[in-house]
Amino acid sequence: MSRDYANRKPKSSGKGSRSSRASKKKPTNRFPIIPWLLVIGLVTGFGYFLWAINGSSGNGESSVKPKTTTAQPETKVTPAPKKDPNALPPKPQEEWTYLEELENKKVEVDVPNSGVVSSGLYQMQCGSFRKESQANEMKARIAFMGMEAMVKRSEGSNGVWYRVVLGPFESKREGERNRHKMQNGGINTCKIWLWN
Structure with a gap:
């Protein structure tokens, strides 16, 4: 048996038959309503x-003018x-009254009269010892700080004491200044009294 392939009609494939059917259909002229309604909206x-x-505008004025029923004369508004x-800004007014009260306030201070008349001279005592050698030792420490001290012997009901004294100072302020020097040198026991 011999087959004649030359005179035979070619078979159409499945894809080609579908495309030919689609091309044979009539084109539909539907108007796409939903997209057009969306665009119009x-x-x-x-x-x-x-x-x-x-x-509305940036400065709050409206471009629409209201209608007026009665004619009013226009007044010029100067800007x-x-x-x-x-x-x-202008200085605010003060509402406080205490400033006036303080200006008119008088303060009275009672100073008790102790009857002690100051001689104006002060002394600074930095130590009091039973032994004279201890007093001389403190006197030497004070000399190394650049100040001159004296050792005074005093007798009382408690016995004999040797006091290390600096001065006299013309004012208490001068004595305080020297006491600060002593504190910087490590001696914190100094007291300032009137000279006697």
């Missing part, structure tokens, strides 16, 4: 938005002078 909404913001943006 968006354009209308945008137009309404523009119309709504048209009446207020422009304020300097760098100008300071």
Whole structure:
């Protein structure tokens, strides 16, 4: 058996038959309603938005003028002078009364009269010892600080004491100044009294 392939009609494939069927269908002329309604709605909404913001402006004035029923004479309004943006605000008024009360207030201080008349001379005692050698030792420490001290012997009901004394100073302030020097040198026991 011999087959004649030359005179035979070619078979059409499945893909080719579908495409030929689709091409044979009539084209439909449907109008796409949903996309067009969406576009019309968006354009209308945008137009309404523009119309709504048209009446408002940056300084709060409306472009729409209200209708007046009665004719009123127009009055010229003079614009207020422009304020300097760098100008300071006016000084506020004070509401306090204590300032006036303090200016008129008088303070009275009672100073008790102790009957002691100051000679004006002060002394500074930095130590009091039973042994003279201890007093001389402190006197030497004070000499190394650049000041001159004296050792005074005093007798009382408690016995004999040797006091290390600096001075006399003309004012208590001068004595305080020397006491600070002693504190810087490590001697913190100094007291300032009137010279006697």
